[in-house]
Amino acid sequence: MMKWICITLSALTVTACAMFVPQDRPNTPISLPAAYSLYTDGDPAPDRWWESFGSDALNRLVETALAGNFDVRTAWARLKQADAVARQAGANRMPMLDGSGGAEKSWQQTKTDAAGTSHSNSRTFSAGLVAAYELDLWGRLAALQQSENLALKASAEDLAAAAVTVSAEVTTAWIEILSLHRQIAILRDQIDINQRMLKLQELRFVNGQADALDISQQREALAQAKAKLPPLQLAEQQQQNALAVLLGRAGAGDFTVNQETLPSLIPLPATGLPADLLAARPDIRAAGLRLKAADWQVSAARTDRLPSITLSADAAFSSDTLDLLLGNWVSTLAASLTGPVFDAGYRSAEVDRTRAVADEYLTAYAQTVAGAIQEVEDSLATETRQGEYIVLLEEQLKASRLTLKDAHLQYMNGQDNYLAYLTAWTSVQALERQLVDEKATLIKNRVSLYRTLGGDWTRGLMAGGVPAPATDTNTETVPQTQTNTVKNG
Numbered sequence: 504m505m506k507w508i509c510i511t512l513s514a515l516t517v518t519a520c521a522m523f524v525p526q527d528r529p530n531t532p533i534s535l536p537a538a539y540s541l542y543t544d545g546d547p548a549p550d551r552w553w554e555s556f557g558s559d560a561l562n563r564l565v566e567t568a569l570a571g572n573f574d575v576r577t578a579w580a581r582l583k584q585a586d587a588v589a590r591q592a593g594a595n596r597m598p599m600l601d602g603s604g605g606a607e608k609s610w611q612q613t614k615t616d617a618a619g620t621s622h623s624n625s626r627t628f629s630a631g632l633v634a635a636y637e638l639d640l641w642g643r644l645a646a647l648q649q650s651e652n653l654a655l656k657a658s659a660e661d662l663a664a665a666a667v668t669v670s671a672e673v674t675t676a677w678i679e680i681l682s683l684h685r686q687i688a689i690l691r692d693q694i695d696i697n698q699r700m701l702k703l704q705e706l707r708f709v710n711g712q713a714d715a716l717d718i719s720q721q722r723e724a725l726a727q728a729k730a731k732l733p734p735l736q737l738a739e740q741q742q743q744n745a746l747a748v749l750l751g752r753a754g755a756g757d758f759t760v761n762q763e764t765l766p767s768l769i770p771l772p773a774t775g776l777p778a779d780l781l782a783a784r785p786d787i788r789a790a791g792l793r794l795k796a797a798d799w800q801v802s803a804a805r806t807d808r809l810p811s812i813t814l815s816a817d818a819a820f821s822s823d824t825l826d827l828l829l830g831n832w833v834s835t836l837a838a839s840l841t842g843p844v845f846d847a848g849y850r851s852a853e854v855d856r857t858r859a860v861a862d863e864y865l866t867a868y869a870q871t872v873a874g875a876i877q878e879v880e881d882s883l884a885t886e887t888r889q890g891e892y893i894v895l896l897e898e899q900l901k902a903s904r905l906t907l908k909d910a911h912l913q914y915m916n917g918q919d920n921y922l923a924y925l926t927a928w929t930s931v932q933a934l935e936r937q938l939v940d941e942k943a944t945l946i947k948n949r950v951s952l953y954r955t956l957g958g959d960w961t962r963g964l965m966a967g968g969v970p971a972p973a974t975d976t977n978t979e980t981v982p983q984t985q986t987n988t989v990k991n992g
Contacts, residue, residue: 523802525801532865533869541884542774543773544773552958560677560760567751569670571752572665576751578658578661578664581661582655589654602633606628607626628820630820631820634815638812640810641809646806653792657793657796660788663785667954674950681764688763690732694728694729743760765943768946780872784957786875790872793864798861804854804857807850814838816836816837882948882951899934910926911927
């Protein structure tokens with residue numbers, strides 16, 4: 504008889520689990536474009552792409568940030584929390600056994616009729632074991648465990664996303680500091696030139712070759728150049744402070760970036776196809792995992808509307824002597840069936856709530872994918888337009904230098920006044936600083952493109968901690984397009 508009961512329960516369990524498995528969703532939560540409007544021809548992005556800059560200082564900064572950044576440390580803490588919750592969900596599927604024990608000693612004194620007293624002592628020892636186990640007939644506990652396991656994997660992807668973002672932010676801050684260093688160096692050279700030009704004009708005035716207006720105009724140009732220095736120095740200090748926070752420090756302290764030149768532009772990575780982002784971006788992977796976790800929550804809510812069977816057993820001992828501990832036990836084995844009769848629609852409402860939560864995660868997943876594609880598109884567009892802008896600025900600077908040369912020649916020949924020459928010189932100075940800033944913008948955009956494309960280099964962060972989540976086998980991979988230059992689609 505017991506054999507047939509076990510077979511029946513096993514069949515019910517297998518059938519019930521199949522009944523409440525979430526339905527498969529499409530691999531893509533939103534219609535994806537077949538290709539980007541712009542594309543690249545070149546090699547795929549290297550794992551630790553920032554090492555392409557060839558700067559040991561930058562490599563140390565990124566490593567420090569990956570170990571100490573506040574967002575990364577927060578993501579680690581949340582990952583540990585998710586791991587604990589997932590282990591708790593697994594423990595709920597196992598039998599629970601509680602033990603208890605105690606000893607009691609009592610002493611009693613009684614007066615007798617002869618004014619005497621009598622004494623009595625008693626001792627009692629007790630022990631007990633209580634076990635309980637819920638038969639997961641409909642897969643409720645299994646669904647909850649599956650949901651928490653998926654949430655754990657999503658937390659691991661959150662850690663990866665934090666690492667991707669932090670590495671890009673540190674690199675961007677480093678480039679901005681180098682840009683400001685270079686602009687400050689150029690501005691100081693320009694201030695020095697303006698000071699020498701002022702002395703020259705004063706000497707020409709003494710010799711009757713210049714008038715007072717020429718000196719006044721040169722003093723104004725010198726003052727304007729000096730006035731541009733404090734804002735650049737302020738921006739430099741603010742970037743130093745921001746970089747310190749990215750490293751997990753409070754204040755820059757003695758931390759400095761000593762390099763004075765802009766780094767070279769690192770190679771343009773292959774973008775592949777928009778569908779590649781589903782597997783390459785950790786934030787997209789996290790959003791997809793949370794959607795699946797929500798679907799399993801719906802399954803758990805549906806099974807909660809069905810009856811549940813709980814097996815329980817307890818054994819108790821009580822005696823006044825310890826030698827009867829192993830032979831004076833009373834044990835009980837029981838099974839209880841519990842099912843909802845009337846709950847005023849509470850469980851039905853819970854199913855509706857979990858389905859609405861799953862719909863919310865579906866929308867968030869679609870929005871994450873759409874936002875990721877927008878980021879890549881924006882970076883590619885910036886790559887093209889910023890490159891064109893820099894070429895035009897270089898041509899403008901070349902033309903301004905020719906204008907400066909002609910204006911100087913006409914001024915020295917007495918064919919034009921000093922203001923025309925000074926205006927041409929001021930234009931050259933402004934373009935030199937602007938060109939440095941725009942080149943830095945192009946380099947920072949290249950960093951942004953690497954960030955938006957994601958990557959799997961963050962798997963190494965899991966070494967020694969919670970294992971990295973396995974790659975989702977349901978995600979379709981699309982062959983990447985080889986790349987080198989940004990082109991119109």
